[in-house]
Amino acid sequence: MTQITVRPGGEGDLRQTLDLLNEIIAIGGTTAITKPLTRKDLGGWLMADPGKAIWHIAEDSDGNLLGFQWIGPWGDLPPEACEIGTFVKSGRTGLGIGSKLFEATKPAARGMGYNWIDAEIRADNTSGLAYYQSRGFEQYKRKENITLDDGSIVAKCVKRFNL
Known part of the structure; x- marks a missing residue:
């Protein structure tokens, strides 16, 4: 079993994080992001709101990135809520990385004053839906006919976790 360490992400983690996310985007089908990101794009997203957003990385004992998770303000969410995004290295799902x-x-979100976490998951992303359900997220809305950047149309399940 791989030892998994989790810590806050930072500037020095952007290259590995970018590679992991762009691989997931290239595979397709699990994220609403459809076009590869640049380091500047990713840094602007992950580190745009200090004090309102945070991201954690999971790595193995050799320092290899296994996944990352971000929370922060998004869209039209009220100030007491944050959005979440979880990304695990292809071929490494189901090993407890997302759980860690x-x-x-959770405590980081509470520490920033959030009361609940919102997750929007593609309705065809069965592993993502199972992950958030197993964490205790409950669906409160469904969005139909969402057009992604590549022109594909998907539905999204919107789930909530009360802190």
């Missing part, structure tokens, strides 16, 4: 990340994210 969420155990770090």
